[in-house]
Amino acid sequence: MAASLTALLEERKVSRSARGSQRSLPTEAAPLSFADNDYLGLAREPRVAEAAVRAIRESGTGARAARHLAGPCPEHTRLEKGLAEWKGTEAALVFASGYQTPLGVIPSLVGVKDTVLLERNAHACLFDGARLSGARLRLFARNDAASLMEMLTSCRRLNPEGKMLVVAESLHSMDGDFLDLRSLVTCKNHFGAWLLLDEAHAGGVTGPEGAGWAAEQGCVAEVDVQMGTLGKSLGSAGGFVAARAPVIDHFLNEARTFLFGTAPAPAAMAAAGQALQIIRSAEGASLRRKLQENIQLFSAESPEPKPGPIQTHRCPSNDRTVRSRDFLRATGIEVAAIRPPTVPASTARLRISLSARHSAPDIRRLLDGLARLRDA
Ligand SMILES: Cc1ncc(COP(=O)(O)O)c(C=O)c1O
The missing domain is CATH 3.90.1150.10 (Aspartate Aminotransferase, domain 1)
Structure with missing residues (x-):
C-alpha cells in the first residue's frame, strides 16, 4: 500500500532536516x-505610505477583479505610464507579483516548438516560467558569451524555424554580480533571438534615474522585454514588464497570470508610483x-x-x-x-x-x- 500523505511528508521533512535545509517562518x-x-x-518612507492610504480611501482596499473586468483602475494606469517613461519604453504592464510575471509572460511568447535559453543559476520564477511554456530549456553559464553563442548556433541548426528566447538577470539576486549585457546582446542579435531581462534587483539601484542595468549599458532598445518588481527598491508589491506597445498588448491578451487573477491592490500601485517619483528625482x-x-x-x-x-x-x-x-x-x-x-x-x-x-x-x-x- 502507498505511504499515507503524512508519512510521506514526514519522510521529506526528515530528509530536508538532515540536509540542513528545513525552513520555518521567523518569529x-x-x-x-x-x-x-x-x-x-x-x-x-512616510510619503509612500501616505500615497497608499490615499489610494485606499479613493479606490478601496482591493482591485475587485482582473483588470479586463474591474473597470478603470487609475492607480494601475498611472503607474504603468510612469514605469514605461522610466524604462524608456512605449508601454508597461503590472502583475500581482514579480514571481507571477514570467509565469505569464514566457509562455505567452514561446511554446513546445521553441527554445528558452536561460542562465544556469537564474531565479526560480524564470525557471518556472520557462518550464510552464513547454519550450525546450537550455542552460548557459552566466557571462560566458562563447558558450551562449555555441548554444544559439546548435539551437538554430537543430530547430531552424523555432523561436529562441534568451532570459537572464541583470543584477544577480544571489551572486550580486552584474550581467555582461552588451556581449549577450551581440550574441542574441546575431541569431535574431529575443531577450527577456529580469531587472528585479537592478531597478532603482543603477542607471540614469535608477532605471536599471539596460539603461546604464545603453541597451534599452535591444532588450525585448524588461521585467521588474515593485517589491524591492520600489518599496511596494507587484511585478511589471516594460516593452514596445504591441508586446505589452500581447501580454495583456495572452499572459495568463495577468488575465486570470485579481489585479494588484490600488494601494500597492500608488505606493510604487510615489516611490518611483522619488527614485527619479534628485532625492x-x-x-x-x-x-x-x-x-x-x-x-x-x-x-x-x-x-x-x-x-x-x-x-x-x-x-x-x-x-x-x-x-x-x-x-x-x-x-x-x-x-x-x-x-x-x-x-x-x-x-x-x-x-x-x-x-x-x-x-x-x-x-x-x-x-x-x-x-x-
Ligand atoms: C531575480 C528575481 N526575479 C524575480 C523575483 C520575484 O519578484 P517578487 O518578489 O516581486 O515576486 C525575485 C524575488 O526575489 C528575484 O530575485
Whole structure:
C-alpha cells in the first residue's frame, strides 16, 4: 500500500532536516536588518505610505477583479505610464507579483516548438516560467558569451524555424554580480533571438534615474522585454514588464497570470508610483549615492566584494550558514541564511543586502560581526 500523505511528508521533512535545509517562518528578527531588498529604504518612507492610504480611501482596499473586468483602475494606469517613461519604453504592464510575471509572460511568447535559453543559476520564477511554456530549456553559464553563442548556433541548426528566447538577470539576486549585457546582446542579435531581462534587483539601484542595468549599458532598445518588481527598491508589491506597445498588448491578451487573477491592490500601485517619483528625482540620486558609499565601505573590507548592494559571505555547510545567521542575530544583526535549492548545492551563504538607509556605523557593526564569524 502507498505511504499515507503524512508519512510521506514526514519522510521529506526528515530528509530536508538532515540536509540542513528545513525552513520555518521567523518569529523574531534582529533590529539591524541586512536581510531585505529595500535598497533605497523606501518601504518605510512616510510619503509612500501616505500615497497608499490615499489610494485606499479613493479606490478601496482591493482591485475587485482582473483588470479586463474591474473597470478603470487609475492607480494601475498611472503607474504603468510612469514605469514605461522610466524604462524608456512605449508601454508597461503590472502583475500581482514579480514571481507571477514570467509565469505569464514566457509562455505567452514561446511554446513546445521553441527554445528558452536561460542562465544556469537564474531565479526560480524564470525557471518556472520557462518550464510552464513547454519550450525546450537550455542552460548557459552566466557571462560566458562563447558558450551562449555555441548554444544559439546548435539551437538554430537543430530547430531552424523555432523561436529562441534568451532570459537572464541583470543584477544577480544571489551572486550580486552584474550581467555582461552588451556581449549577450551581440550574441542574441546575431541569431535574431529575443531577450527577456529580469531587472528585479537592478531597478532603482543603477542607471540614469535608477532605471536599471539596460539603461546604464545603453541597451534599452535591444532588450525585448524588461521585467521588474515593485517589491524591492520600489518599496511596494507587484511585478511589471516594460516593452514596445504591441508586446505589452500581447501580454495583456495572452499572459495568463495577468488575465486570470485579481489585479494588484490600488494601494500597492500608488505606493510604487510615489516611490518611483522619488527614485527619479534628485532625492533618488542622493539615495543611490548613499547606497554606493555603503557598498564601497563594505566592499573595501569584504574578502568577496560585489559591485552592488547584494553581498555574500560563503559558509562551509548549510548548518554553518544557519548557525552563523543565528550568531549574528544574537548580536542584533539580521542577515539571510541562503541554502539550496535557492542556490546550487554546496554554495550556502549569508546574503547581505545593503541599503541607503544604513549608516556607516551600521556597516561597521556588520563587518565586525562577520569578522568574528571568520575567527570563530
Ligand atoms: C531575480 C528575481 N526575479 C524575480 C523575483 C520575484 O519578484 P517578487 O518578489 O516581486 O515576486 C525575485 C524575488 O526575489 C528575484 O530575485
